[in-house]
Amino acid sequence: MADRISDAEHAVMEVLWRRAPLTATEVSEALEEDRDWSLQTVKTLLARLVGKKVVAHEADGRRYLYRPLVVRDAYVAHESQRLVDRLFGGRVTPLVAHLAETQQLSDQDIAEIEALLKALKP
Amino acid sequence: MADRISDAEHAVMEVLWRRAPLTATEVSEALEEDRDWSLQTVKTLLARLVGKKVVAHEADGRRYLYRPLVVRDAYVAHESQRLVDRLFGGRVTPLVAHLAETQQLSDQDIAEIEALLKALKP
DNA sequence: GCGTATTGACTACAAGTGTAGTTTATGACT
DNA sequence: AGTCATAAACTACACTTGTAGTCAATACGC
Incomplete structure (x- = not known):
């Protein structure tokens, strides 16, 4: 939990702090106004955040639901x-x-x- | 002047803000207490700061004197x-x-x- | 004058970051 | 059932950052 959260990752965290759990697609949609990122980019960032253990993902059928692990x-x-x-x-x-x-x-x-x-x- | 100053670079800037102009060796010496960097590392950081135009270097004989360009x-x-x-x-x-x-x-x-x-x- | 130390210039290289593309499995619609 | 969309997994790739090493020129001490 001590890994630094990068700038881009932080933008994703803000979305999850506002509302969670969310799917990758939902996070991507929430970011559309602010950042011009492809869905793939958002998924990469989510994966990295999971790797850093600051976000958890739980399977929901075929997709994942993401939620923050740090307040x-x-x-x-x-x-x-x-x-x-x-x-x-x-x-x-x-x-x-x-x-x-x-x-x-x-x-x-x-x-x-x-x-x-x-x-x-x- | 809009390039971001990284963490390591910032440590170098702090030295120059305290006293300038300094040679690379002097900067390196000033950093000895805080960071365990080789002289080469400090020189690399200085070169990058010059590249980012936040530090200027002026020749002084065979070496350079470095001074901050941003306050x-x-x-x-x-x-x-x-x-x-x-x-x-x-x-x-x-x-x-x-x-x-x-x-x-x-x-x-x-x-x-x-x-x-x-x-x-x- | 010659070896040694110093200095700048150039190169290196792994990890992190921004920003995707490709592949493969699966589910949804017709 | 076949086709299209979607999701996850994996791969990519250039740039930045931290952290030096090497090389070549030069100055300094003896």
């Missing part, structure tokens, strides 16, 4: 941590500071985050 | 944006919310971020 939150946490570690020395404050500066946080964003922080305080 | 802030901004886009639908607040939950922000972290946000308000 999205865990993935998001892992990737966020990676970024914070690599670019901000593991500290969250500099990240927020950076986003605040470069991203033009709207007043509403700021209000939201403040409310969130307030709720966290003892 | 760290731009890279950090780009990577942060990528993560926010991919995992949080482009919105910063959910990222902060997520980090707040999973990262056990200390009281001090919270205080820092609050101060930072206060400073941003009109």
Whole structure:
């Protein structure tokens, strides 16, 4: 479960996190808007995800049903941590500071985050 | 300038962002603590970075001096944006919310971020 | 001046990634 | 029953990435 999920694979995971289990064809259809992939490509990605043990497939008649084996939150946490570690020395404050500066946080964003922080305080 | 910087390449960039210009040997020495790379490996990475036009090299006698062509802030901004886009639908607040939950922000972290946000308000 | 170390240039090579095509079995329709 | 569509399995192939090795030129120490 420690293998990295590539970019293309991640797009497939997002579909499965939204709804599962799905057949390969259904996943492919769900991706049509965003990526211009052939069904074969999607199947390859699904097979690789199964190989990485982050997706399970169970036979359903002649086809497979795919479902995620890792929860999205865990993935998001892992990737966020990676970024914070690599670019901000593991500290969250500099990240927020950076986003605040470069991203033009709207007043509403700021209000939201403040409310969130307030709720966290003892 | 749009080529992605790989993980290993990023380690080299960090060295150059800290101090530049440097020779390949100096970069290699600076990396000794963190990565167990041969000089040749570092040279390969430098060459690739030059190929990607994110590092420049200028001859200095028989060797080259390497210096970054992109500023760290731009890279950090780009990577942060990528993560926010991919995992949080482009919105910063959910990222902060997520980090707040999973990262056990200390009281001090919270205080820092609050101060930072206060400073941003009109 | 000659050997040795250093440097850049070029080459290597396996694993991972993006992106399919081909083959074979099976089920669905007429 | 024969034909067409579909699904899985296998194969392909170029590009990137991690990690060097080799070669040829040059400079430095003695």
